[in-house]
Amino acid sequence: MPAKKRILITSALPYVAGVKHLGNLVGSMLPADIFARFCRARGHETVAICATDEHGAPIELAALEEGIGPREFCDKWHAVQKKLGDDFGLAWDNFGRSSSPANHELTLHFARQLWKNGFLELKTTKQAYSPTDGRFLPDRYVIGTCPHCGYERARGDQCENCTRVLDPVDLIHPRSAVSGAQDVEIRDSTHLFLKQSQFAGKLRNWIESHKQDWSPVVTSIAFKWLDEGLRDRGITRDLEWGIPVPDDIADGALKGKVFYVWFDAPIEYIAATKEWADRNGKDYRDWWQGPASSSEAVGQTKKDVTYWEFMGKDNVPFHTVGFPVTIMGSGEPWKLVDRLKGFNWLNYDGGKFSTSGKRGIFMDKALEIAPADVWRYYLIANAPESSDSNFTWEHFAGVVNKDLADVLGNFVLRVTKFCVARFDGKLPGEGVYGDEEKALIAELDRRIKTYTDYLEAADFRKAMGELRAIWVAGNEYLTRAAPWTHIKTDRDRAAIGVRMGLNLVHVFAHLTWPVMPELAKTIHLAIQPVGYANGVVPWVDDDTAAALDSLIPGQPITPPEVLVTKITDEQVEELKARFGGAA
């Protein structure tokens, strides 16, 4: 086993409003959880953090529409997301909320540091305002006729019809998307701007240093922002719901305004870690802060911590520019991300998953169709790592039926059932492993090493390909060992095949646990009715030979029920019809 390390893992925060779709899941929360489970299985001291992102105009407006307060609105949806996360086996050490007291406190801390250090300045901007609504309107909440193509429902930031970038003042007959009021006017509004441009050099050096361990999609997005020239960014908004700007910043000039959601959301990673640490008698600074008062120590921590972030590519700019500037500008030794794992998009049947268009599959509906573990395996085995990937029901059914039902599920059943039929349901101890077994051990030794390396690098598609190859190796072995033939003439030889088969099942359960925790548990219980501490199934030791001869002869074997139910062609047709969406 490797030396124990501290691993800090954060998943991009799901926006609190609404149920997330599978594209959101596979791009951040699921890989973060699989990676966290893998790290825990290897014995690393691991903290996995996620939270709901609870600020921003959409929440304030959605709450208004429902006739409830934003706090109440967030309470409701946070509970929904927490439940769905639990149902999908997302085992966070803390699933926090960006509206928490801890995040208010830390966000103000960072803002004050930035203000004190001169990295914030006041600027007056022109902003659409609706007297009827009594509020400023973000650009996309102003709707009107596109001056280029005449489309009547063009948004103030971009026309969906001709894709041109717009400014709200460009629109003909502008009106509020909130109320439809046509009295939209332009007013001055003063805001705090973060001087990102001053950090361009530092950021570039930092990102350069990660060219080898971040994927091209991440570095290319980061460099694109730098190459275009970093602009200072407004970090406050004219909203009521959010973290209020305190009077001691800018002498109260920003009374009644709140921090921009993207300013406070990443800080919630730290705040949620603090909540976890406080509850567990630990110090969050061991995970996030370096030696006190050393500006050279940015990026370092007191302990040896490796910090991993998981996110979809839309989040990359905020994690390679915005949040790092907040940290650097604080002048304090906070931890910067070490490994930034970005994902492309999962498409649905050739088009986009769309929350607003209700197109695609959402977390709650997915669980009505197949168990969480089935989705976990399918999604991560086909994760959009190097480019966008495409979901189709045929593909889903093919992978579930072949990989999970046939290759893995059937293997567990054929071995355990044969043991019951011919060896009285007790693990047979007769015979000694021979050449066939030694060859298998050598192959698995190599494959487990490869699988481990891929997971350590968070290279998920390749890891799942290797895991599948490990399952296949089990079937290949069993065909060669053919205990069903030898049982007729050589009981000891048949016993060897069954014993190895059962040990394989046992090892499969361990290797599968980070990806499919519930299924792994079921498989494990079929042959080894002993649980593990804290629900963590440990990784397989480097000694593969020992791992494949670890079960005690005589112990009872109980074949499980069918592990993975197949998806029929008829069901595929039904699902296509049901989830087709407006193409």
Next chain:
RNA sequence: GGCACCGUAGCUCAGUGGUAGAGCAGGAGAAUCAUAAUCUCUUGGUCGGCGGUUCAAAUCCGUCCGGUGCUACCA
């Protein structure tokens, strides 16, 4: 409009300078322990088009076509 990424077998995808790969699907055979599940062998591709660099290009450069995304006040 600008920029970025992508275009490899019927499908989903590896492969980033040195004789085209995997899984699935398709074809042939073996086995019969098992969810008719498994195992073996096997048919498929002028690597989007054109031009260039090179002894050598899927890989580097240019250009065109097609797809997707971003464009900083959605998150």
